[in-house]
Amino acid sequence: MTELLSNAPLLVFIGLMLAAAWTDMARFTIPNWIVLAMIAFWIVSAPFLGLGWMGAGLSVATFVGFLAVGMLLWAPGWLGGGDVKLIAAGALWFGWPDAMMFLLAAAASGGVLALALVLLRRVSPALPVDAEWLGKTALAQGAPAPYAVAIASGALLWLPNSALFSIYAL
Numbered sequence: 001m002t003e004l005l006s007n008a009p010l011l012v013f014i015g016l017m018l019a020a021a022w023t024d025m026a027r028f029t030i031p032n033w034i035v036l037a038m039i040a041f042w043i044v045s046a047p048f049l050g051l052g053w054m055g056a057g058l059s060v061a062t063f064v065g066f067l068a069v070g071m072l073l074w075a076p077g078w079l080g081g082g083d084v085k086l087i088a089a090g091a092l093w094f095g096w097p098d099a100m101m102f103l104l105a106a107a108a109s110g111g112v113l114a115l116a117l118v119l120l121r122r123v124s125p126a127l128p129v130d131a132e133w134l135g136k137t138a139l140a141q142g143a144p145a146p147y148a149v150a151i152a153s154g155a156l157l158w159l160p161n162s163a164l165f166s167i168y169a170l
Contacts, residue, residue, distance in 0.1 A: 009045035010164070013038065013093050017152040020086050024148035025138065030082030038089040039063075049164070055095065062099045063092035083147045090155050098162040106154025113150045 016038050020030045046056050070084030087106065091099035121141055138146050159165050 009041060009048065012041045014156065014159070016041070017090070017155045020148040021146070021152035024082070024146035028144050028146060030086050030148050032085070035082070035085040035089045039092060042089075042092050051095070059092055059095040062094075062096045063088050066091040066099065066103075080144070080147065083151065086148055086151050090151060094158070094162055094164055098158065098164065101161070102154055102158045104154075105158040106151045109153035109157065110147060110150035113145060113147070113153075117145055
């Protein structure tokens with residue numbers, strides 16, 4: 001039981017990433033409460049992450065940097081606002097330099113997601129499902145890509161290699 005409690009911050013991070021992916025798939029939005037909860041849990045967990053003041057400051061600077069660059073990509077419509085906030089919150093948890101690898105893993109996952117959506121959108125009209133239901137999903141032609149799926153995948157793919165994971169004994 002104590003092992004589960006000591007791993008609680010990591011489990012909360014994973015759960016919130018999965019919740020973001022789920023809500024983005026279901027509604028094409030990432031609720032602000034998920035991102036705010038990620039930030040709040042990091043603040044509460046930071047003293048136990050072994051970061052020290054320098055490491056915590058570097059994590060916050062990484063968050064601010066990712067958020068600033070993300071806002072520049074959001075302004076012309078290249079990224080969704082929820083995606084930007086989720087990437088920045090993930091970067092806060094990973095810290096520097098793991099945040100760059102998280103971003104790379106998320107981008108690679110985004111490529112796989114895009115390819116899967118292109119292929120599935122081609123075959124979806126032949127599927128024995130209700131056309132009205134299909135029109136409300138990411139499989140509908142012209143529907144947005146639920147990029148939180150790629151962001152969460154990138155986080156989960158990089159997590160076992162990160163300094164954050166090495167702190168916990170799962």
